Amino acid sequence: MTNDVIRLLGKKDLFIQGDEAAVYGALIADCRFFAGYPITPATEVAEGMAIWMPRLGGVYVQMEDEIASIAAVIGASCTGVKSMTSTSGPGFSLMQECIGYACMAEIPCVIVNVQRGGPSTGQPTEAAQGDVMQAMWGTHGDHQLIALAPKSVQETLDLTIESFNLSEDYRVPVILLLDAEIGHMREKVVLPEVTTVKVDERVPATIGPDKYRPYRTGFTRPSKVPEFAPFGSGYRTYVTGLTHDKRGFPVTTSAEVHEELVRRLIEKVQDDIDDIWYHETSFLEDAEIIVVSYGTTSRPAVSAVKMARKNGIKVGHIRLITIWPFHYEKMREYLKNAHTVIVPEMNLGQMFHPIRETVGKDTKVVSAPKIGGAIHTPYEILKFIEGDVK
Amino acid sequence: MKAGIRISGFGGQGIILSGVIVGKAAVFDGLNAVQTQSYGPEARGGSTRSEVVVSDEEIDYPKVESASVSLIMSQEAFYKYASRTKREGLIIYDPELIPDNKIEGNFKLAEINATRIASELGTKIVANIVMLGAFNEVCSLISKDSMIESIKDSIPKMLDLNLNAFETGMKKVNIIK
Amino acid sequence: MSFISNDIVIDKYLRKDMLPTIFCTGCGIGSVMNFCLRAIHDLNIDMNKTVFVSGIGCSSRVPGYIYSDGLHSLHGRAIAYATGVKLANPELKVIVFTGDGDCGAIGGNHFLHAIRRNVDITVISINNFIYGMTGGQVAPTTPLRSKTTTTPYGNIEYPIDLSMMAKVIGAPYVARWTTAHPIQCMNSIKKALQKTGFSFVEVLAPCPTSYGRLNKMGNTLDMTKHFKESTINIKTYEKMLAEGKDTDKMIIGELVDIEKEDFNTKYKKFCGELK
Numbered sequence: 001m002t003n004d005v006i007r008l009l010g011k012k013d014l015f016i017q018g019d020e021a022a023v024y025g026a027l028i029a030d031c032r033f034f035a036g037y038p039i040t041p042a043t044e045v046a047e048g049m050a051i052w053m054p055r056l057g058g059v060y061v062q063m064e065d066e067i068a069s070i071a072a073v074i075g076a077s078c079t080g081v082k083s084m085t086s087t088s089g090p091g092f093s094l095m096q097e098c099i100g101y102a103c104m105a106e107i108p109c110v111i112v113n114v115q116r117g118g119p120s121t122g123q124p125t126e127a128a129q130g131d132v133m134q135a136m137w138g139t140h141g142d143h144q145l146i147a148l149a150p151k152s153v154q155e156t157l158d159l160t161i162e163s164f165n166l167s168e169d170y171r172v173p174v175i176l177l178l179d180a181e182i183g184h185m186r187e188k189v190v191l192p193e194v195t196t197v198k199v200d201e202r203v204p205a206t207i208g209p210d211k212y213r214p215y216r217t218g219f220t221r222p223s224k225v226p227e228f229a230p231f232g233s234g235y236r237t238y239v240t241g242l243t244h245d246k247r248g249f250p251v252t253t254s255a256e257v258h259e260e261l262v263r264r265l266i267e268k269v270q271d272d273i274d275d276i277w278y279h280e281t282s283f284l285e286d287a288e289i290i291v292v293s294y295g296t297t298s299r300p301a302v303s304a305v306k307m308a309r310k311n312g313i314k315v316g317h318i319r320l321i322t323i324w325p326f327h328y329e330k331m332r333e334y335l336k337n338a339h340t341v342i343v344p345e346m347n348l349g350q351m352f353h354p355i356r357e358t359v360g361k362d363t364k365v366v367s368a369p370k371i372g373g374a375i376h377t378p379y380e381i382l383k384f385i386e387g388d389v390k
Numbered sequence: 391m392k393a394g395i396r397i398s399g400f401g402g403q404g405i406i407l408s409g410v411i412v413g414k415a416a417v418f419d420g421l422n423a424v425q426t427q428s429y430g431p432e433a434r435g436g437s438t439r440s441e442v443v444v445s446d447e448e449i450d451y452p453k454v455e456s457a458s459v460s461l462i463m464s465q466e467a468f469y470k471y472a473s474r475t476k477r478e479g480l481i482i483y484d485p486e487l488i489p490d491n492k493i494e495g496n497f498k499l500a501e502i503n504a505t506r507i508a509s510e511l512g513t514k515i516v517a518n519i520v521m522l523g524a525f526n527e528v529c530s531l532i533s534k535d536s537m538i539e540s541i542k543d544s545i546p547k548m549l550d551l552n553l554n555a556f557e558t559g560m561k562k563v564n565i566i567k
Numbered sequence: 568m569s570f571i572s573n574d575i576v577i578d579k580y581l582r583k584d585m586l587p588t589i590f591c592t593g594c595g596i597g598s599v600m601n602f603c604l605r606a607i608h609d610l611n612i613d614m615n616k617t618v619f620v621s622g623i624g625c626s627s628r629v630p631g632y633i634y635s636d637g638l639h640s641l642h643g644r645a646i647a648y649a650t651g652v653k654l655a656n657p658e659l660k661v662i663v664f665t666g667d668g669d670c671g672a673i674g675g676n677h678f679l680h681a682i683r684r685n686v687d688i689t690v691i692s693i694n695n696f697i698y699g700m701t702g703g704q705v706a707p708t709t710p711l712r713s714k715t716t717t718t719p720y721g722n723i724e725y726p727i728d729l730s731m732m733a734k735v736i737g738a739p740y741v742a743r744w745t746t747a748h749p750i751q752c753m754n755s756i757k758k759a760l761q762k763t764g765f766s767f768v769e770v771l772a773p774c775p776t777s778y779g780r781l782n783k784m785g786n787t788l789d790m791t792k793h794f795k796e797s798t799i800n801i802k803t804y805e806k807m808l809a810e811g812k813d814t815d816k817m818i819i820g821e822l823v824d825i826e827k828e829d830f831n832t833k834y835k836k837f838c839g840e841l842k
């Protein structure tokens with residue numbers, strides 16, 4: 001399938017928008033179900049899927065709202081089909097209850113959130129990174145999901161494929177956090193080599209229906225991720241958002257069952273955080289000031305760090321690619337020698353909080369916020385760096 | 391090498407498409423390119439802007455601050471963006487749309503009656519392609535082959551008309567200083 | 568119609584380890600589940616290829632007891648989840664169990680749009696005129712003047728008629744019965760299951776615990792009597808109309824039975840044309 005798609009796309013070098021790159025990434029990852037609802041600046045994702053799904057034997061459907069979209073995506077995924085939706089702030093807010101459902105019932109799905117200025121309808125066409133906290137904590141209850149933030153159109157394509165892989169591997173919803181800037185930006189994209197692109201599938205049930213328990217783990221292999229039996233496979237599974245036992249049956253008043261389940265939902269991701277936590281570092285060796293950025297903002301941040309280095313300032317840079325889970329331990333390690341950490345974000349300080357939690361009293365954490373739509377200029381970030389030279 | 395190209399005008403002139411063509415052509419030349427645009431209420435008939443950063447290295451900051459090249463297709467855009475061109479940068483404009491085109495400063499200037507030429511060729515719609523022809527004639531940033539390849543790739547319809555518009559733009563551009 | 572014993576139903580169609588059900592004594596939901604399973608038995612439907620989908624509520628607990636694939640989704644969202652299942656795998660038979668609140672209030676929009684799309688699913692809505700699971704609050708179907716815990720002085724909002732809504736939007740199969748009409752109800756479910764496209768069966772069912780108790784019909788017998796008195800068969804109703812008479816009673820019977828191409832068929836056709 002994947003190979004067919006790459007061939008179908010024809011040329012290898014493309015000049016496309018971030019939203020389109022998410023579409024191509026999804027096609028390459030074998031996504032064959034898309035349900036969505038139009039919203040700026042994510043509409044191009046839906047439009048792209050509307051073109052491609054019918055040609056590839058997949059399904060495209062425009063639902064009546066975003067709740068229906070994510071609901072249909074979860075339903076489709078229960079049949080074993082890789083499924084995706086895309087949206088922006090207002091729609092992302094509507095999806096929250098279903099995102100929690102996907103966490104609880106362990107149904108893989110990918111949600112592309114092309115962030116725009118909020119709250120509410122806010123700035124439909126302007127970029128923001130205001131949904132970073134919501135991505136992790138928008139749904140109620142303890143849970144763990146995965147969120148990734150690409151910095152370029154190429155990375156949007158690559159991370160869309162990776163979103164599907166992680167979603168399949170861990171059976172969690174994966175949120176791909178774009179923003180209006182990257183969603184509409186056009187850049188050169190090179191499609192992956194047919195032979196090297198890695199596409200994962202959820203692990204299927206390896207034992208017969210008589211012994212199989214939909215939520216039993218560690219039985220056939222050492223993993224906290226249960227094996228999957230799609231609807232229609234004869235396994236006759238029951239999927240619920242209520243707290244359930246290993247058979248999948250509701251058990252709603254037992255503290256033990258609840259705690260065991262919820263802890264496993266979190267641990268299945270957290271145990272592998274070293275593999276899941278993608279990031280990049282530069283100039284850290286002697287850095288006294290460290291800029292931590294993610295997504296589009298890391299582009300002016302890199303420029304600013306390079307300029308500051310030219311001026312002789314000992315500044316380094318960490319780019320978070322995986323936003324959630326946040327790797328407290330690794331970050332503590334990286335930041336321990338810095339006297340100042342600067343966090344530029346297109347919001348009034350969100351990742352600023354976990355970063356501040358990471359460091360000791362001797363390290364100052366500075367929020368470098370920007371809202372309104374325009375991305376930071378390198379000079380704006382440079383000013384923060386220069387302001388903190390000791 | 392790193393250059394920023396800003397194309398501005400009003401909605402309906404194909405400003406964004408022009409940016410896409412330039413960016414794609416740069417990619418065909420083996421360069422890196424980022425194209426962005428201003429959207430919003432502006433995109434509906436108001437002023438529109440498209441920016442392309444071209445570089446032989448990785449492009450970090452994707453926006454154009456001072457443009458190396460400004461292609462301007464409306465009076466309003468001229469007032470707004472002409473002066474946001476780099477020193478010794480190039481400004482190409484359509485003088486019939488921009489009667490007030492006096493500008494102080496150390497710029498290279500070129501004129502092209504893109505809209506009139508386009509009308510004469512059959513339709514005003516291709517004025518943006520006439521502009522691109524002028525751009526290609528005056529500025530050697532991107533190869534002509536790649537520009538033509540990019541036009542073919544971006545607007546498969548009415549190819550002859552567009553190629554004609556491009557060539558005419560190359561021929562008719564008038565370098566002022 | 569083959570009459571099978573309860574033992575067979577339990578043995579063949581229920582998840583024994585999920586029993587007993589949570590349903591109160593005298594609750595009508597169990598009966599509707601029974602009608603549905605007997606319809607399935609008669610039609611010899613492959614339970615390995617059947618998915619029951621539901622929302623949240625007492626009625627939505629039905630799929631938990633049935634030995635097939637089951638998707639107990641979120642309050643109001645059953646039809647949207649079911650749409651995903653059916654579109655992603657058209658081979659599956661998809662049956663939705665939903666309450667009147669689940670279907671008509673929080674899920675009203677999904678109901679409407681699944682009908683518009685003509686998704687090939689069967690929706691069985693158990694209408695007990697109240698929110699049973701949460702202890703008896705007013706529902707969009709609650710009749711005027713009825714008492715609920717949130718309309719302690721009587722309901723002043725006009726109720727919605729789910730079946731008429733389905734008919735008006737264009738569902739190819741719509742029927743409404745009460746739990747006092749087991750045979751008719753079973754037959755309608757059978758027809759619904761055989762219909763390609765959106766089929767809707769509404770079953771008026773007693774909730775003695777909430778609706779009954781609050782409205783002085785505390786036992787199932789009272790409620791059954793009430794259903795008989797407050798409903799009128801469509802055939803009788805049509806005769807009345809012909810005679811120029813009208814009634815406030817709720818119309819029951821087979822309300823729509825037409826043929827209409829469903830979403831999957833249309834989708835498959837247009838995909839074929841693309842190639």
Ligand SMILES: Cc1ncc(C[n+]2csc(CCOP(=O)(O)OP(=O)(O)O)c2C)c(N)n1
Nearest residue numbers: 623624625626642666667668669698699700
């Ligand atoms: C989003 C959300 N809101 C509210 C509830 C609480 N709730 C659970 S069931 C229910 C009403 C159920 O009524 P109905 O759909 O008629 O089903 P019944 O119990 O009567 O069969 C409500 C309000 C919920 N689970 N989720």
Ligand code: SF4
Nearest residue numbers: 590591594625699774
């Ligand atoms: S509360 Fe009402 S609807 Fe729910 S189980 Fe009891 S009788 Fe049935």
Ligand SMILES: [Mg+2]
Nearest residue numbers: 666667697699
């Ligand atoms: Mg009810």
